[in-house]
Amino acid sequence: MGESAEEQGAHESVARTLARRLLNTAPPLVAQPVRRASRALRGALATRAARRDEGQVQQPSVSAELGTALAATAGPASQARERYLELMKRCLMGLMYEDQIGAPPDRRARMEGMDWPSVGHTMIGRKRLDNIQFCVEDVLTRGVPGDLMETGVWRGGASIFMRAVLQAHGAGDRHVWVADSFAGLPPPDTSKYPQDTGIDLYLESALAISLEVVQANFARYDLLDPQVHFLKGWFRDTLPQAPNGSLAVLRLDGDLYESTMDSLVNLYPKLSVGGYVIVDDYGAVDACRQAVADYRRMQGIDDGIVTVDWAGSYWRRSR
Numbered sequence: 664m665g666e667s668a669e670e671q672g673a674h675e676s677v678a679r680t681l682a683r684r685l686l687n688t689a690p691p692l693v694a695q696p697v698r699r700a701s702r703a704l705r706g707a708l709a710t711r712a713a714r715r716d717e718g719q720v721q722q723p724s725v726s727a728e729l730g731t732a733l734a735a736t737a738g739p740a741s742q743a744r745e746r747y748l749e750l751m752k753r754c755l756m757g758l759m760y761e762d763q764i765g766a767p768p769d770r771r772a773r774m775e776g777m778d779w780p781s782v783g784h785t786m787i788g789r790k791r792l793d794n795i796q797f798c799v800e801d802v803l804t805r806g807v808p809g810d811l812m813e814t815g816v817w818r819g820g821a822s823i824f825m826r827a828v829l830q831a832h833g834a835g836d837r838h839v840w841v842a843d844s845f846a847g848l849p850p851p852d853t854s855k856y857p858q859d860t861g862i863d864l865y866l867e868s869a870l871a872i873s874l875e876v877v878q879a880n881f882a883r884y885d886l887l888d889p890q891v892h893f894l895k896g897w898f899r900d901t902l903p904q905a906p907n908g909s910l911a912v913l914r915l916d917g918d919l920y921e922s923t924m925d926s927l928v929n930l931y932p933k934l935s936v937g938g939y940v941i942v943d944d945y946g947a948v949d950a951c952r953q954a955v956a957d958y959r960r961m962q963g964i965d966d967g968i969v970t971v972d973w974a975g976s977y978w979r980r981s982r
């Protein structure tokens with residue numbers, strides 16, 4: 664039997680309660696200089712930075728790595744923050760109260776971001792959620808200026824998680840920008856983008872989630888507030904005039920060559936040096952990978968691309 668809306672609400676209120684408690688007790692990361700972090704935590708941060716700078720390497724699980732350091736050394740407030748974000752990940756992946764009508768979800772596929780959850784709010788899986796946490800916490804720690812943005816949000820889960828990380832660290836001065844048609848993918852424009860030939864995801868009604876539903880999903884986690892902004896429409900129309908200023912984390916999840924290229928051309932110039940661009944479909948969709956390669960070549964970008972998992976990759980902007 665699936666759970667009622669009431670039961671779902673009860674689970675979500677656990678996350679909200681934890682968040683509120685955190686805000687009342689946990690010192691924000693943005694106010695903690697790295698030099699004051701514990702030795703173990705500094706070690707974890709240094710290891711991550713070293714691995715990242717090596718270029719094409721597997722991104723470690725930040726929860727496993729940072730979580731271990733925190734568990735060993737940090738106080739209850741930091742542990743509570745980590746547990747809030749862990750609970751958020753489980754809720755967003757639909758692992759807390761997945762609809763049990765029919766076959767239960769394949770847990771391995773869900774963790775690896777290989778299925779489309781029936782009720783979960785993101786399809787990106789565990790490692791890519793960990794990667795968002797890593798990137799956002801890193802820009803907060805380093806003081807890299809700018810907001811967070813996702814282009815291609817589906818039910819909103821990855822963007823909701825970005826907002827949750829800001830919330831967990833008391834970062835009230837950064838905003839989350841949520842860009843989507845809220846009507847699914849566009850049909851491929853093969854005369855302009857032959858790389859998208861044959862990608863018929865525009866036929867998938869399951870990918871067309873309305874703005875109202877996405878906003879309601881943010882509200883379920885008590886994270887719909889003035890720090891969140893929505894840009895509705897095709898990227899080719901909305902992104903050239905997007906009102907956001909500088910970005911510290913830019914996450915691309917629009918699948919197509921066109922969607923990836925529109926996002927890079929219009930938003931990469933706004934990415935602060937030291938900030939991150941995450942490409943959800945880099946390993947999964949040839950057309951997306953081609954757009955990234957073409958844009959990097961055009962702009963002379965040679966920052967090392969780090970693999971997150973079978974699909975996601977990212978790089979840190981060095982100049």
Ligand SMILES: C[S@@+](CC[C@H](N)C(=O)[O-])C[C@H]1O[C@@H](n2cnc3c(N)ncnc32)[C@H](O)[C@@H]1O
Pocket residue numbers: 784785786787814815816817818819820821822842843844845846847848849870871872896897898899916917918919921922
């Ligand atoms: C794979 S889903 C995103 C998954 C999501 N990030 C998550 O956390 O599960 C792709 C999304 O990109 C949007 N999209 C793709 N190309 C677009 C375009 N050119 N303009 C507007 N939206 C687009 C679709 O509407 C869809 O919501």
